[in-house]
Structures are given as C-alpha cells and as structure tokens.
Amino acid sequence: MPELLRLATAGSVDDGKSTLIGRLLYDAKGIFEDQLESIRHTSEQRGGAETDLALLTDGLRAEREQGITIDVAYRYFATPKRKFIIADTPGHTEYTRNMVTGASNAHLALILIDARKGVIEQTRRHAFLSSMLGVPHMVVCINKMDLIEWDQERYERIKSELMEFAARLNVHDITFIPVSALLGDNVVQRSEHLWWYDGSPLLSHLESVYIGSDENFIDPRFPVQYVIRSQTPENPDFRGYAGTVASGVLRPGDDVLVTPTGTTSRIASIMTADGEVAEAFPPMSVVITLDDDIAVSRGDILCRPNNRPTVSHDVEATVCWMDERSSLAEGRSYLLKHSTRTVRAMAQTLHYRLDINGLHRDETASKLELNEVGRLTFRCTEPLLVDDYTTNRSTGSFIIIDPTTNATVGAGVIRVLATTHASPNVVRHDGRLSRLDRFAALGTSGGTVLFTGLSGAGKSTLAAGVEEAFVRTGRPAFLLDGDNLRHGLNADLGFSDQDRTENVRRAGEVAAMFAEAGALALIALICPFDEDRRLIRTLHEQDGLPFAEVFVDTSIEECERRDAKGLYARARAGQLPGFTGIDSAYEVPAHPDLVVGPDAGSLSEQVSLVLGLLDNLLR
Amino acid sequence: MVAPRVVADSGPPDGAPMAAAGTGTGHYRLSHLRALEAQSIHIFREVAAEFERPTLLFSGGKDSIVMLHLARKAFWPAPVPFPVLHVDTGRNFEEVLEFRDRHTAELGVRLVVARVQDDIDAGRTVEDNVPGATRNRLQTPTLLRAIAEGRHDAVFGGARRDEEKARAKERIFSFRDEFGQWDPKNQRPELWNLYNARHNKGEHIRVFPLSNWTELDIWNYIGNEGIDVPQIYYAHRREVFERDSMLMAVTEHLAPEAGVPVFETMVRFRTVGDADCTGCVESMAENVDLVITEVAGTRLTERGATRADDRISEAGMEDRKREGYF
Numbered sequence: 001m002p003e004l005l006r007l008a009t010a011g012s013v014d015d016g017k018s019t020l021i022g023r024l025l026y027d028a029k030g031i032f033e034d035q036l037e038s039i040r041h042t043s044e045q046r047g048g049a050e051t052d053l054a055l056l057t058d059g060l061r062a063e064r065e066q067g068i069t070i071d072v073a074y075r076y077f078a079t080p081k082r083k084f085i086i087a088d089t090p091g092h093t094e095y096t097r098n099m100v101t102g103a104s105n106a107h108l109a110l111i112l113i114d115a116r117k118g119v120i121e122q123t124r125r126h127a128f129l130s131s132m133l134g135v136p137h138m139v140v141c142i143n144k145m146d147l148i149e150w151d152q153e154r155y156e157r158i159k160s161e162l163m164e165f166a167a168r169l170n171v172h173d174i175t176f177i178p179v180s181a182l183l184g185d186n187v188v189q190r191s192e193h194l195w196w197y198d199g200s201p202l203l204s205h206l207e208s209v210y211i212g213s214d215e216n217f218i219d220p221r222f223p224v225q226y227v228i229r230s231q232t233p234e235n236p237d238f239r240g241y242a243g244t245v246a247s248g249v250l251r252p253g254d255d256v257l258v259t260p261t262g263t264t265s266r267i268a269s270i271m272t273a274d275g276e277v278a279e280a281f282p283p284m285s286v287v288i289t290l291d292d293d294i295a296v297s298r299g300d301i302l303c304r305p306n307n308r309p310t311v312s313h314d315v316e317a318t319v320c321w322m323d324e325r326s327s328l329a330e331g332r333s334y335l336l337k338h339s340t341r342t343v344r345a346m347a348q349t350l351h352y353r354l355d356i357n358g359l360h361r362d363e364t365a366s367k368l369e370l371n372e373v374g375r376l377t378f379r380c381t382e383p384l385l386v387d388d389y390t391t392n393r394s395t396g397s398f399i400i401i402d403p404t405t406n407a408t409v410g411a412g413v414i415r416v417l418a419t420t421h422a423s424p425n426v427v428r429h430d431g432r433l434s435r436l437d438r439f440a441a442l443g444t445s446g447g448t449v450l451f452t453g454l455s456g457a458g459k460s461t462l463a464a465g466v467e468e469a470f471v472r473t474g475r476p477a478f479l480l481d482g483d484n485l486r487h488g489l490n491a492d493l494g495f496s497d498q499d500r501t502e503n504v505r506r507a508g509e510v511a512a513m514f515a516e517a518g519a520l521a522l523i524a525l526i527c528p529f530d531e532d533r534r535l536i537r538t539l540h541e542q543d544g545l546p547f548a549e550v551f552v553d554t555s556i557e558e559c560e561r562r563d564a565k566g567l568y569a570r571a572r573a574g575q576l577p578g579f580t581g582i583d584s585a586y587e588v589p590a591h592p593d594l595v596v597g598p599d600a601g602s603l604s605e606q607v608s609l610v611l612g613l614l615d616n617l618l619r
Numbered sequence: 620m621v622a623p624r625v626v627a628d629s630g631p632p633d634g635a636p637m638a639a640a641g642t643g644t645g646h647y648r649l650s651h652l653r654a655l656e657a658q659s660i661h662i663f664r665e666v667a668a669e670f671e672r673p674t675l676l677f678s679g680g681k682d683s684i685v686m687l688h689l690a691r692k693a694f695w696p697a698p699v700p701f702p703v704l705h706v707d708t709g710r711n712f713e714e715v716l717e718f719r720d721r722h723t724a725e726l727g728v729r730l731v732v733a734r735v736q737d738d739i740d741a742g743r744t745v746e747d748n749v750p751g752a753t754r755n756r757l758q759t760p761t762l763l764r765a766i767a768e769g770r771h772d773a774v775f776g777g778a779r780r781d782e783e784k785a786r787a788k789e790r791i792f793s794f795r796d797e798f799g800q801w802d803p804k805n806q807r808p809e810l811w812n813l814y815n816a817r818h819n820k821g822e823h824i825r826v827f828p829l830s831n832w833t834e835l836d837i838w839n840y841i842g843n844e845g846i847d848v849p850q851i852y853y854a855h856r857r858e859v860f861e862r863d864s865m866l867m868a869v870t871e872h873l874a875p876e877a878g879v880p881v882f883e884t885m886v887r888f889r890t891v892g893d894a895d896c897t898g899c900v901e902s903m904a905e906n907v908d909l910v911i912t913e914v915a916g917t918r919l920t921e922r923g924a925t926r927a928d929d930r931i932s933e934a935g936m937e938d939r940k941r942e943g944y945f
Contacts, residue, residue: 002651003648003650003651004654033919034919034920071804073784073788074780075787076831083651083836101808101809101810104811212647215647226668228694228695228696228697229697230697235696240696242664242694244657244661244812271696273692281647283649283661284649285658285660285661285693287695394811398813399808399811403817406817408808408815
C-alpha cells in the first residue's frame, strides 16, 4: 500500500533545482516522452545545446519568457514504494509567499545548495520558512559536487554552517546529501565519486523517510465542516456532522465535548459512504452522529471533555504577510479563516518583525510588508478554538483575508503559551504535607531568584556566590545554570524561539520544585525576552512561591571585552546567528526586583545586595 | 459494473478497512488513494458550506464521472446538493452522450445542458468558416453564459494538475473575475486546507477537487470503486484514419480527407473531448485492469497523445484558461 509523501522544493535555477527535479522525474519515469519532446524542441528553438529541464516546471508563458519560476508548480511521480507530490516553488525573496504555500502541506522540505557558493541568504530563508511551517523533515542537497572536485572537506564545512543556523530553528530531522544533479550522482544511483558519503542517495531517502508519526494522533479534534441532513425512507430524520479529522483518533462510544458551546454528548457512529468505521484518524473525511440531539454547527470543534483546544478572542501568531498592495499594521481589520470558522479580527499588537536571515527581532517595526514575517496578537470578534501550531497544524493555522479585496493577504501559525497548555486530564496529586508543614519541619523557606543579563554579564558568578553564602550558613540553595541545564535536562533543545522558550519554561518548573522542597533555587539564564521572564514569574506566583528577578546589568561592551567563552568573537564573525546582544535583542527588564549594575562593587558586595533582597522575600 | 479488485499502486477495495493492520502509530495510515479521496471530499463539503449556488461540470468523461462519484460520497446519505452542467458542443461522441443521460438519471442528479449550437444560432458566437475548424474555443462563451444564467458562484471542474503545465499552476479554489477570466500571475496563495471562497457578486470560483490526482490514480480508483465509464474508454474495434500522427475515429462529425485510407483496428480513448479533435490509441485493454497496466506503462501524456486542441501552441491551454475555459 503506497503512502503519499508531499515534498516542497525551493531554490533557483542556478542551484540546479530544476535539473535535480528533472533528473528525479526522468530516472523515476515521471516525465513523459511528449513532454520531453516538447521542451527539447523549445530548447533547440532558443539555440540551447542541451534540453533545459526547467521548462518542464515553468508552466506559464511569463515564466518561460523570463526564464524564471513565478508560481508553485505541482509535479507527480510514483515509485513502487511511494507516491510523491512535489510542490516546486521559486526561491527568490520576492516569492516567499509561494514558498510558504508549497511548504504548508509538505512532509518534507528539499533545500538545494550550490556547493561553490555555500550557504546563502536564500538557503537560510528556506530553512527558516520550513521550520516556521512545521515541515517535519528537511533534506539538504549540496549540489554541483562535481564542480568542486567531490571535495569532502568543503561539503562538511557547508554542512556545519547550516547546522549552526538550523540549531536556532525548530528542525528535528535534517539530512545532508552531496549530489551532482547534472551527472546524476546520488540522485537515484549511489555515486562512486562520493565514496566517502555513507548515507542513501536522494530517492532512496525519499522512499524510506518515516512519516508515520508526523500526524498528531493524541488530541482528538474534529472541526465540523458541514451538517448533513437527510429525510429518506431509510434515514427518516438523519443528522450527521461532516468533516475532516484534524488530529487524534475518534471512536464510536467516545464522550465528546462541543466547543465553544461546552455541551457534551457521545459518538453514536462514524460513517462514510462505504459504511461505518470503527475509528477515524487524520486525514480521514467522515460523518459523525451523536447520541444526543444537541445544537452543533459549522465552525464548532468536537473534542474530548478532558482534552480541548484553547478558546480565546486573542490569538498570538507568527504571520507571513503576502500582499503587495497593502501592509499589515496595528489597528487594521481583517477576516481570519481558521479551521472551518471565519471571524473578523483586528491586528491588535505587532510585537516584532523578524529578520529571517539573522533571526533578529525588530521591535520598533510598525508594519509588515510583502514577504515579511512577524509576531502579532489578533483580537477576534468571536472566539477561535486553537492549538499550538507545533502540536497541531490544522487547528494551529489560519489565513488572513482582506475583506475589501477578498484576497488572501497573509498566513499565521498560532502560538499558545506553554503555561496555558497543561493537559487537563492530568490531576495534581497532593501529598500529606502542606508547604508550611514542610518548611516548618525543615526550618527553611523556599523561593526562586532569576538572574538575567547578557552572556558574560556575571550572572552565574553572582548566583554561585549567593548559593555559597546560603549553604555555608546551613540553608539549602541550588544553582540552576542555563549552560549546565543544556547538557542534561535540556540537551534536546536548540536555539529556536520555541526551544528557547521551552528551555526557560523547564528551568522555571524545576526551580519551582526546588523552592517547593524548601530550597532557594537560583536560575542563571540570559532569558532575553520579557515574555519568557513573565512566564517564570507567573509559574511561581500562581503557586504562591516567592520569586525575584535580578537584572545583572553589564554593558555589551564590557561583556564583549571579557568574552570568557569566546562566543562574542564567533558571533561577530557571523558564526552564531541570533546571538543575544549582537543580532538578537535583549529586552531590558522593565520591573526587576533588583538591578546589579556596574557600580554595585565587588562580588561580595553584590552578593550582599541579593541577600538583602532575599531577607525580605523569604522572611 | 466492474468488480472491485486490488492492483498495484492502489488502495484497498470496497469494504476493506481503511487503516493498515500493524503496530504503533503506523497503524493509522491511509493509502494514497484514500488520502486523495479524503481531500476531494473535504473540498466538496467546503464548497457546499461556503457557496450558495455551485454546479459541477459533467461531460461524461472519466474525470467528471469520478468527480461526481466523490460528490455523492461527500454528502451521503443526503443527495448531491447541486445540479451538474454539460457544455454540449454538438460534436460529442454519441456513446458519451448516452452515458451522460443514463448515468445522471440513475444517480438522480439534475442535468443542465448548455448548447454551443444555441449561441451560434442566436449569433452570440461565430463559428470559424474553415474546413476542419473545431468548436473548442466556442465552448468558453457558452460555459460563461450557463454560469451567468444559473447564477453559479462555484463551478467544479475535473481538471488535474498532471494533465498540462498551465493546469499544474492552478489553485484548488481558482478565482474568476466577472468576465470569467483567470489571471495566472495574480492567484491567491493557498495554504494548508484553508480555501478562500470570498468573491463579489458576478465573480465566481472554479474548484478542482481532482487537482492532486493523476491519470493512473483515476484508473486505479475506477477499478477499486467499480465505477462505470463509457465503453469507448475500453478497447473496441473501430473505423479510424490517421491525421497529424493521431488516430481519429470516423463519426458523423468527422471523415477523412479524400485519399486518406480508413481502416479497422482495436482502439480505446484515453480522453473524451469532441469527436473531431480527440484521437484514440491502439490498445487491447478491454477492461479496467488492462487499462491500469497500460496507463502505468505509457510514456506519453494523455493530452499529448490524443488531443489536437492542446497542440495549438506551447501556451494553448494557458490562453484558453485565461479566457474562461475549463
């Protein structure tokens, strides 16, 4: 039973993308002879000696005339193992929207690099957009290996350069393949020239990459698309809810909750025109009937009573703007189409615009222009039923429609903050001891201090000083150092925005446990974003645990002068894109409990300042 | 009816469980045909929910038959909630017209026929006065008239992206202005399965539920589902003659020029258009299994092999589509 694999390719003719696709299609018999004859004829008419395989995908007159790809082209081919749909998209910056279109449904993104040029802006853009759209797998073909004499060292250099960048993205599966599309090396056949490469050729990889776990089978979501009513002799009073399973598995007998109305019922049957089925999972299109006669309409989502989407008028999302005639600015009104629901919404806050190349956040930006990406909050007239895009592509995405032109002007991937995301079917288990009992018995009092500041500001040094002062006087304290956490608990995290936030969240959760146990938890973390610091604070305050934020205010110049780890030098050399203070912002804390500035004196004086703060905090 | 069967590159037959047996998350897998079917059904329901007056272009060709089959599945157990429309050029194969009438009657769907001849008679369009001229281009004004008369805001078409390179660039929801025109350089981005149905009065959306299907997918699905198609898709003996290296059938609409020999051979049609511009191919494929084997092995596209209308120029399809063609 062949599976369907959707892949999106991006790149320009110069990278050899069309040659690669042409080679793949030709060797897999995905090109027909009359198509080949037709482009051979055109190539000859233009005086080209060789058949230009790019003509295969350039379907519009303007594309052929200008020798460029303007729009997404879809190509189809099959091998005995899989059927492939290629969304072939142009690579230029100006066609970002087409790239986003192609990537939105893809299982896999195929990125091409010209081995002579290495990683260029376009490469980073493709990698970023694939990551933003949650494409689960990435394949990087380093092409034209023949033109660099099959040089392994150069291949490795390009690979590590892109890996550095990808570490800051939300990419979990990335595969590199050295190829020569022109000569066919490592496309379908293994290359003898590239004897040092021990992976699969491209086609074998595409045939075997595991996509079974890409769908979310955990959280049942059934957006009601259409209500089917029928009054036939066999079904005198039939009412069923038609839709496509967005995620999770649904079975007859399951209790369901209708959002946003909040009514509950039970699944009576799951039907298709071919008969009833015992279970429905994505991407099946089915009809669900319920035990109870309750009001359900298009736009509602059926879920489980203890596992439901977030229902909110405010939706925060990373948005790609796609309209050339207007820009996205605060205060403007749009329509958001999310799942099967379309609502009016106002762009309430533009938090920042993201420079895709360096992952730098520009918080002074007042609007998004064509092909720009930024973080926004929309205020909707009716609530949307959303999930975080990383857990649910269907209920985590929307398109933006301009109500005056009816054009699709943007696309958004939804971000639901982690603290609001706890699965409600996990019930807290209360121990026998209350917090006060515990603190009293141990003769201690727990709490958390977050030390934030630039890399090299002296956060860990100061926190370690406080830790020592505590422990030497018989009071439990423990330092949670950001770098150290990344070696263990957070070893699976990279430096993407999502991973950074997760890094902070875990540090905060662990600190709260130490504090609950009666210790002083000291977090030393750059934590550059206000939103993330708020997250840790909220986490503690919700539980009534003491919390303080200490801003170690050392100037960037001073940090860079110290550069104990040599990181600033590497960041300046462009090797660490998105490095805080260099090309990624540090949001200065607005209301820290304590600022340890350059005039704070010696380390022991600084420690005393913090101890003074703690006297009040822990009492 | 053709019995259901399992063949290479196909999903399970009728009644078979949709999920593959297995362990872990691999258990929840759809065959690629079931995935294509699910996407098409989603598209039909989306249109029914967001538009007031859809119609489905039904020619009696295999793609429109599969499309109508999917529409029935999408709304089952309720009937298909819109009529079907045929643009009749007056040059159709007799067998296909008979099939059209019988099939729609059997399914109980309402068939509306818009005749090119009516527009010619009323002087709204003028037929080319050269021998061998086809009515291909004349279909467009008749189609647009029928859309306007039916006040249709959504029109389902059976076009597939694998057919032709201009079609490979088409959206699933494809906007048409008040003149029915397609502007390929100004298409709406289409992401995830979120389709933008917004339009003003007088404008409409062409919807292509089969966008991601290939010719082989269509035939495998016809085999799996036991779908009935006109007999001319299967190998049969017929009087033919050769024209521009294509085999043309002798019909009431088409005869060879003087001196061109007519001969009898086993042929089948890969596509069904007008009798005066649709060629057939020599074939022994008398049933759906043999057709699948033949299509899987062919090295020519169906349009390249059998459609004179697509050989006009490199941009022939794009130009006709811009004017409002299917």
